[in-house]
Structure formats: structure tokens, C-alpha cells
Amino acid sequence: MNEAYTGREQTLAKHFILEKYLQKLAYKVLQGKGDLPLTYVDAFSGPWESKTTNFADTSFMIAIRILKRVHADLAASGRPRPIRCFFVEEDTATYQQLYAAVASFNDPSKGFEIATFHGKFEDAVPQILKFVGRSYALTFIDPTGWKGYEFPKVGAILKHRPGEVLLNYMYDFINRFTACHDPKVATTFDGILGANWNARLEPALPRHQAVEKLFLDEFRKAGGFDYVLSTPIEKIDDRKHFCITYGTRSEHGLEAYRDVEFKALENHQEIRAVARQARTEARTGQGILFEAAEIPSTHSIETLAAAEKTKARAWLEDQLRQGYSGGFDRLWPLMLEPFMLRVTNVRDICCDLAKRGMIPDTWSPEGKRKPHKAHLIGPMIPPVASESVGLSASLSYD
Secondary structure (H helix, E strand, O other): OOHHHOOOHHHHHHHHHHHHHHHHHHHHHHOOOOOOOEEEEEOOOOOOOOOOOOOOOOHHHHHHHHHHHHHHHHHHOOOOOOEEEEEEEOOHHHHHHHHHHHHHHOEHHHOEEEEEEEOOOHHHHHHHHHHHOOOEEEEEEOOOOOOOOOHHHHHHHHOOOOEEEEEEEOHHHHHHHHOOOOHHHHHOOHHHHOOOHHHHOOOOOOHHHHHHHHHHHHHHHHHOOOEEEEEEEEOOOOOEEEEEEEEEOOHHHHHHHHHHHHHHHHHHHHHHHHHHHHHHHHHHOOOOOOOHHHOOOOOOHHHHHHHHHHHHHHHHHHHHHOOOOEEHHHHHHHHHOOOOOOHHHHHHHHHHHHHOOOOOOOOHHHOOOOOOOOOEEOOOOOOOOOOOOOOOHHHOOO
8 A cells, every 4th residue: 555645544635536536527527528628626725744755645636636637648649638727825924835836737738727716715715717618627526524515605616517526424423413402513514414404404314314315315406417426435443434425416426336336335445454464563563364355354345335235225126016117328327326236237137137037138139248338128027017117206206
């Protein structure tokens, strides 16, 4: 593991998602049809807790490194495209470090432009919108708590089209302080949970789940997103620390993010296992018999993926019993949002249901091993209600 992340393995997972997804998005947008520029917005840039002299372990420098590489690749291929970065930092001393670190990368004449803002993210909104213009924007919101990005104040950025948002939901802190009975503390959450939020929590859910669900609802509405996902990131003791929340209106983005998410959690599992082993050896002064990767964990990505596939299969079986029928290209986006799956998992589920006789195998006659695009996914059994050919209302991910 990169030594710069020792003791903050969860930050490495967060940066892994940012790096890999930003790279996928940049190539997708800039190699696509049209001439849209790409803009990366970092709302709480830092640097915070950086352990490198060149800030290589910060979100802003990770973004610059990835985007400079993409920019150079496209220029070398004869298709140069403009890329912009907008970095926001409120703390004066930290902003000075940020400005000094990024200034040399600003080269508007060659199509790579960087702007900085000293102040609050909420106050930077007009300048950000002007800078973003008509470009495709990825906004990264990574606060140290839950303040500074009130949805009513930053909603214009969340709503920008075309664009997507990655937001760090500080799960641990928010759980702790939303349980506080001080009315003054409670009102500080109005900006991300809405007014009178305590009375709007779903009583059937445990409090921490109800709070997060309400947050995701408010985030979806604030950005007008079609899809909202939440990726839990655990500390080395298997305790959930924060969640990376992703908002998009693109099926392509949904598919790409789920792929990155799986790789990030797989990598994070290995990193946490190594960190636990190192901590045990430091405490006991002795090595252990097994390699860290060989030690089973109830929090492993394999266990999580298997559980999600089981839930997704049960959901799809229920939909089929109610008469659901549609092309595979219609089905997979509907399953990737509520369940932590990749498109390949949905294909596997469909193949399994076909073997069990619940759906017809419409892909093998075309020489395909698994369903693709418009291959029909529908019931082999009589539906419960003949008029029920759409998806039930329970599908929506609130």
C-alpha cells in the first residue's frame, strides 16, 4: 500500500473511486460526439492531512494528474479537447498551499485551464457556474462534516446539465450528531435533510438508515438525478466511516460507476486486511500464520456481492410473477440502482433464471452466451395480473 495512506486507508478508497471514475468519464466525454469541454469542480480542495511533499495524495492533485494525462493523449491522437478545473478552499493558509501547488499547471493557451476560489463553496456558486459554462461537469464534494454544501444554496451546481456529482456523506459523524437532542444542532442538518427532518424519518427503519435514506432523497431532488448510489467505505475495524454518494442522469455513468465501485471495494478489502495484519503484528510482536488476503471476512466484497445478487434475483423473480417483460437494455439500469451489482451480474442472474425455466433463453439462438441489449426478459409462467406488464412501484430507489 502507498505509505502516504497508512492509518487512513478509507481515504485511499475514496481517492481510488475518484481517480478511476474521473478517468473513465474524461475519456467517455472527450472522445464522444460533439465538442463539449470537461470541467472538474472540487468543492473542498484542501490540502488536508497530506503526507507527501507534492500533494500526490490529495483530490486536487489526483484530478490534475489524471486530466493532464487524458489531455495529452487526446492531443497526441490529433483530437485536442479543452479541460478545466475549479478548486475551492476556505481556509486561508490551506488555500495558499493549494494555489501554489496548482498554479504551474494552468495553461489556458493549450486548453488546460485552472481556476481557484478562496472562500466558502456555497459562496463560489456563481463563479463556478460561469466557469463551467456549457461543459460537462463532474463535481466532487468532500467536506469534513455536513456543513458548507446546503442543497438549497448549491443546487444550481448539482442540477447542471450535462453533469454528475460525487459527494462524501460523512456517515459516522452524521449518525452521531443527528442523534443529539440539542435543537440548535438539529437545525444544522436542515440544509441536507430538509426542514423538520426529524419528523420525516421513516419509523420502520433503524435511525441511521432512515437518516441516510432521507439524505439520498434530498440529494436526488436537489440534483434532479435519475440514479443515486451510495458506496459504503469502512475503516480497518469493519466499521462504516463514510459513503461515497453518486448522482447521475446517465445509464453509461451508472454502469461505469458500478464497475469502479467493485474494483475499489475489492482493493479496499485487501488494503484493510494488510493493515489489520500489520496492526496485530505490531501489538503482539509476532507474525501470523496466514497471509492477510487469506483470512475470511464477513465484510468481504465477495460476501457483499453474493448477498446483493440473492436480493436482486428475488426481486426480479417477483417482477416476473407480476408479468414484467422488457429488453435487457431496459432491465439492467433498473437493477443496478437499488442493488450493488454490475451489468455482468445482471446477465448471470438472467442466465440462471433461464436455466430454471423462469424466463425464455432469447440470446442463445443468436449465438450469444448471455443476454445483451434488446434480448427479451419476460416470464415463462402466467402473470398474477395480466395487465401488469410494467415495473411495480417498489422499484424506485428512494
